[in-house]
């Protein structure tokens with residue numbers, strides 16, 4: 001069946017436009033989708049207006065993410081009117097969450113496909129060609145797309161994502177991801193290293209290893225996830241954990257920067273941090289979401305750690321890597337959170353001194369454990385005020401941290417022209433701070449030593465004083 005689809009489509013190249021929403025994992029998935037569709041004769045287009053097929057790769061993590069997609073679908077009605085053969089697909093987390101409801105509610109949607117069914121997309125499009133609407137929302141315990149060579153979309157040619165695992169087994173009570181992305185599974189390390197080497201060969205300078213919870217990466221020869229203690233002796237011997245994977249990657253692509261995301265405070269190990277200290281090409285930067293600074297709220301969130309445990313992890317990281325940049329995710333106004341508990345989040349932020357934070361108002365997601373057991377009790381206005389206090393505090397911390405950099409130098413990898421001026425480069429230092437400086441003779445992909453002269457809440461500003469190595 002697939003082979004005949006391939007034949008019929010190959011003779012007639014069509015244009016595919018993919019729009020990605022949400023997290024880095026979604027952007028990485030879109031590159032896998034482009035590759036799979038490319039194999040079946042679909043060329044990626046830069047403009048929705050010239051596309052025969054439009055895929056929206058969606059996010060379901062908060063209600064406003066889904067509302068954005070609904071708005072976008074309204075806009076696409078015009079495209080469909082102009083081209084009645086246009087095929088519109090909704091893929092990813094929102095597709096997985098809503099399933100057939102999405103086909104019922106959004107009449108212009110032709111294809112609905114969940115995160116584990118992307119190999120089936122060419123066949124789903126063929127079904128629509130034959131006059132139907134098509135859906136595949138099956139989740140898998142094994143699919144990692146390990147053998148798919150991603151087509152880099154909207155790439156700056158400098159940094160690229162590599163997905164190292166899929167799904168999440170954590171069941172944080174607020175989170176819809178375990179339901180939309182399914183069970184956790186790790187990708188074959190050999191295919192990860194090959195992808196990194198391939199990127200280096202193409203001139204890329206930085207890779208970002210992606211997983212919902214990278215610290216629980218474990219490879220023992222394939223198949224669904226098992227805990228280390230449940231592996232046979234033989235499997236244990238050949239198993240590779242996240243620290244081993246970091247080492248393997250660092251050694252395979254010397255001269256390339258390596259970053260990763262996301263870590264879990266419960267699982268991040270000293271072994272991982274020691275590996276970061278040992279290999280210079282692994283950036284001293286960790287994204288370590290805390291979500292709340294209060295232990296009771298953390299328990300209600302099912303995060304499996306306390307405020308003190310989180311602080312101990314930060315102490316461990318800073319003992320081994322004193323200059324490590326740490327960023328965070330925080331949720332304001334989780335169900336039942338009191339004013340005092342909110343104050344605990346502020347005091348933890350003060351103590352932690354994060355480089356930056358992603359900060360959100362709690363959004364109840366249907367079907368999650370919190371929605372079932374802890375109905376959202378906090379008024380919108382209270383959530384909004386708490387979020388603003390969190391944002392104000394983080395801005396102040398970021399401003400202070402940035403201004404403390406004035407007079408110091410940073411090693412910056414040039415990524416692109418700055419948003420504000422074509423005369424300036426934009427890049428990041430090891431700690432992931434955005435840095436801007438006049439272009440001079442430097443070029444994209446160069447590692448440059450930059451003297452920091454000024455700063456804002458979000459940016460370091462300086463001048464280049466010479467080439468640098470990692």
Ligand code: 5AD
Pocket residue numbers: 061062174175176289291329330331360361362363364365
């Ligand atoms: N409401 C608000 N924020 C959420 N996140 C996950 N689920 C929700 C939700 N229901 C946030 C968490 C997570 C980040 C990716 O999104 O902070 O770390």
Ligand code: SF4
Pocket residue numbers: 168169170171172175176177178212213264
């Ligand atoms: Fe969601 Fe928690 Fe998994 Fe992150 S670790 S994806 S917040 S369940």
